[in-house]
Amino acid sequence: DHHYRRLITxxxxxxxxxxxLPGVDAERVAAVGNSQGGGLALAVAGLVPDLAAVLVSAPLLCGIRRALDLTDAGPxxxxxxxxxxxxxxEGAAYRTLAYLEGVSFARRAHAPAHFGVGLRDTVCPPSGAYAAFNRYAELSGAEPRKEIHAYPFNGHEGGDAVHVRRQLEWLAAVVPAP
Structure with a gap:
């Protein structure tokens, strides 16, 4: 039994x-997360076909093998x-980690997606976020609505409040109030 299998479930x-829940419009639910939560949001996007949107910042577990070559930070x-x-x-570890690869979940996703990435992130290297973004909804058969915002001088914190404002503006446009 693996910790991340339980987290994703x-x-x-x-x-x-x-x-x-009372008062929740089931058709307007989005998955949102940063870092580990960003990786989980991508997993949800790949496993729940009818999400309204997904908002991902500095996603963990994306481009895992490359991340292992780039950084010794964090997990x-x-x-x-x-x-x-x-x-x-290594072989057994890579086979196990492949089940958690965020890029694989991203490929299966359908929901509109908003990504954020700090280009100096040493915890979740930006190449992983770009790999997930570039392959996002690849298996859906349709061109998804997606965008990515890069923060060249920021690390794992990405765009902080500036990015949150962008996310909220984007979400209001993609999933407008009823």
Whole structure:
């Protein structure tokens, strides 16, 4: 049993639970997250076909193998530390991590998407966010509404309040109030 399998399952079930709440318009539910939450939002977007939108910033677990080559920060450093002790376990580790690859979830998504990325992010390298963005909704058969905002001089925090304002403006345009 893997921690992230439970997290992803819980995130998908959270969408189903939110949709049953009084006062919630089930057709206007979006997945939103930053870092680990961004990776989970992408997983939800790939597993829940009728989301209204997905808003992702600095997504974790996107472009995992490349991230392991680029950084020792955060969880990628933990994976590298594990593999430094468990020599020869790379193949098994990569096979397991492939189940969590955010780019794979992004490819299956359908909802309009808004991405944010700090180009100096050492925790979640920007190449992972771009990989997810570039392949987003690839398997849907339609060109999705998607956009990405890059912050060249920011790290994991990305655009902070500036980006949140952009997200809210975008969300209001994509999922307008009834």
């Amino acid at each position: 819980d995130a998908v079930r959270a969408v189903a639970a939110v949709r049953t 990628y450093g933990e994976i590298a530390a594990y593999l430094s002790v468990h020599r020869g376990a």
